[in-house]
Amino acid sequence: MKKDFYLTRYALIIKKLESAPATYAQLEDYLLNSFEFQDADIKSYSIRTLQRDIREISNLFNLSIHNKKKGDNRYYIESRPTMEVDEYNQKLLESFQVSNALNVHPDFSGYIFFESRKPTGVDHFYDLFFAIRNKRVVTFEHYNFKNKLMTSRKVHPLALKESKGRWYLIAIDTNDQLLKSFGLDRINYLDVSKTKFREKYRYNFREHFKNAFGVMNLTEQKPQKITLKCSRHQGEYIKSFPLHQSQNEIKETPEDIYFEFFLHPTYDFMQEILSYGKEVKVLEPKSLVDEIRNHLKESLNSYLED
Incomplete structure (x- = not known):
């Protein structure tokens, strides 16, 4: 053998x-x-x-x-x-x-072909996993894509979360005591100190992320019922590979399939819906419908301006 x-x-x-x-x-x-x-x-x-x-x-x-x-x-x-x-x-x-x-x-x-995009940051994975298990204080430099700044961070690491092929550190920022997420691909100069933190955080991350799409739900936001209308073609794909664990098929017609979700209408989820174009339409809640409509108008205007 x-x-x-x-x-x-x-x-x-x-x-x-x-x-x-x-x-x-x-x-x-x-x-x-x-x-x-x-x-x-x-x-x-x-x-x-x-x-x-x-x-x-x-x-x-x-x-x-x-x-x-x-x-x-x-x-x-x-x-x-x-x-x-x-x-x-x-x-x-x-x-x-x-x-x-x-x-x-x-x-x-x-015969076998992988996605050409290479994940980064996974070299920090085990060090952070060790820090989480042993309650070690961690320091690093983190780059923010939005403001294009590199900032020094000192955190209490609590969990690691995967989303769309990227890994994130979930941690308490000791500067303001807020729970935040940090992309491992944007972490540099990681140092796991010998100092332990004694705080007993009571986060239940399985519950915390149960109604989240991606890693954006780190605030006290209530999940909502979201209804999607999908073309028959796209609906079959979504049926075979659900977008979220709360996905529930509620109706079928010869042309469309309707799904219901119970989750936070995060930016990540909106981007996922937009990626399907005209094949998927949000029916409710109205707030998400309006947000997507405004986003599409702005996208169209950016092309018209050119």
């Missing part, structure tokens, strides 16, 4: 057991007939390897797998981690599956 193949085995075992319980023989047949095993030219999978994989899956993903269900010896996932950890597991499995495909086949460049 190839030593660098274990992550792929874990992903395949979890995928199989998530669909239905399976005996060792069924798991073995599933694995050996998978394209991953065929490409790696692996022709055997022992019960001993399965038992070892189950222990490692438990340690790595916090998934408890057993095979004593009603005496039929089928393996099944007995318990799942919390929703937060489950989301992390899914991201991890996706990364494993992609990275394994690239590692097994060094000639992937002729």
Whole structure:
């Protein structure tokens, strides 16, 4: 068994057991007939390897797998981690599956194409993660695109948030004690000090961002019901890849699909809607309709002025 193949085995075992319980023989047949095993030219999978994989899956993903269900010896996932950890597991499995495909086949460049835009700032990720877990005070220089200024910051780091391929640090700015977001791609001269902060902040970021689109919701703003009318063509795409976890399809006609959301009508969300052009129209709330209408008028005027 190839030593660098274990992550792929874990992903395949979890995928199989998530669909239905399976005996060792069924798991073995599933694995050996998978394209991953065929490409790696692996022709055997022992019960001993399965038992070892189950222990490692438990340690790595916090998934408890057993095979004593009603005496039929089928393996099944007995318990799942919390929703937060489950989301992390899914991201991890996706990364494993992609990275394994690239590692097994060094000639992937002729078949697999990545987005040409390169993310920046991720080199700070682990340092900030360490600072958050250990409550370390952090200092850095941060560039503001709007006023084009570089400012010195001293913060209490609390969380990391992803949005549209960018990572943000969520932290308390010690200058004014306000909760703010800082793009990792605009952070320079990062320093994680040995000084710890003792404040016990009571933010529940899962709740905090539950009704947010992007990372802009750091103020006390109430979420609203938002209704969209989408063309049938665009609506099918939005249906298959929801814009937000609160998305709910409320109506269909031969020409259109209607969706309802419950979130903060942030600038990020407005930009997302505008990106669909005439294919998506906001029906409510009126405040968001007016904001988009004014934005479109200003955009049109900027072209007419030319």
